[in-house]
Amino acid sequence: MFVLLFGLGSRVDVGRALYEKHCVSCHYPDNDLRPPAPPLEMYRTTVEYTLKIMREGVPGSCMPRFDSLKEKERLAIARFVANMNRNVKVDTPPDLVRRGEMVYYDVCAPCHGDDGSGSTFGDDVPPPPDFRQFNPLPEQTIRILNEGIPGTAMYSFRDILSPEDKRAVAIYILTLFGKGENTGTDGKVR
Numbered sequence: 001m002f003v004l005l006f007g008l009g010s011r012v013d014v015g016r017a018l019y020e021k022h023c024v025s026c027h028y029p030d031n032d033l034r035p036p037a038p039p040l041e042m043y044r045t046t047v048e049y050t051l052k053i054m055r056e057g058v059p060g061s062c063m064p065r066f067d068s069l070k071e072k073e074r075l076a077i078a079r080f081v082a083n084m085n086r087n088v089k090v091d092t093p094p095d096l097v098r099r100g101e102m103v104y105y106d107v108c109a110p111c112h113g114d115d116g117s118g119s120t121f122g123d124d125v126p127p128p129p130d131f132r133q134f135n136p137l138p139e140q141t142i143r144i145l146n147e148g149i150p151g152t153a154m155y156s157f158r159d160i161l162s163p164e165d166k167r168a169v170a171i172y173i174l175t176l177f178g179k180g181e182n183t184g185t186d187g188k189v190r
């Protein structure tokens with residue numbers, strides 16, 4: 001038991017240390033990169049998605065590929081990132097979800113896809129993230145709706161949507177997390 005706890009603890013520490021070494025130089029709050037590096041502590045995500053992004057980078061942004069890291073190191077970082085909000089609890093009241101779903105289909109789905117995957121967006125860069133695997137907490141979505149992401153297709157909805165609609169769609173987006181085929185073989189989101 002003692003050994004197990006110690007083992008787990010040091011694995012998290014390795015992931016954190018690698019994350020601080022390779023990622024925090026860009027991924028800090030309010031960085032002024034264009035497009036900005038999202039503050040990962042404001043997102044739920046999976047190990048697979050983080051690994052994919054580290055392997056492929058994001059076209060149209062300065063998010064690099066991390067080919068030079070060992071697979072073991074990438075995995076430790078991805079686990080650390082995916083664990084940041086793994087157990088976060090957010091309320092999704094059904095009436096708000098229904099309202100948010102309507103806003104989403106009307107306004108967001110043409111770019112972000114009915115399923116949230118962003119796969120209908122086309123070739124413009126940077127592409128929208130896959131909300132099923134990279135899922136902003138409501139506060140972050142509302143912030144992005146107000147500010148937009150300058151230099152990308154994601155424009156500001158500050159004066160287009162009411163505060164209630166912004167909140168509703170932010171809550172609806174939460175319900176997309178883990179949908180689709182991108183869960184592990186045991187059905188659990190990673």
Ligand code: HEC
Pocket residue numbers: 019022023024025026027033034035036037038045049050053054058061062063064066077078081126127128129130134
């Ligand atoms: C040189 C700056 C830079 C470094 C270093 C960097 N990133 Fe990024 N990252 C970015 C930017 C910019 C974006 C936003 C891309 C976009 O607009 O879609 C991003 C986006 C991401 C995303 C979200 C992908 C998406 O679909 O939007 C993840 C996950 C991510 N980075 C993980 C990491 C990890 C893990 C590391 C460390 C191993 C790292 N990044 C290091 C700049 C960086």
Ligand code: HEC
Pocket residue numbers: 035036038103104107108109110111112126127128129136140141144145149152153154155157169170
């Ligand atoms: C015209 C196309 C378009 C429309 C309409 C649109 N988006 Fe986006 N959105 C994008 C693109 C492209 C990105 C990725 C920008 C980037 O990577 O920097 C994005 C990014 C985002 C992000 C940030 C994700 C991240 O990686 O940090 C959120 C949240 C978001 N959109 C929410 C919405 C919501 C909610 C709506 C509807 C009210 C909406 N968007 C409508 C194109 C669009």
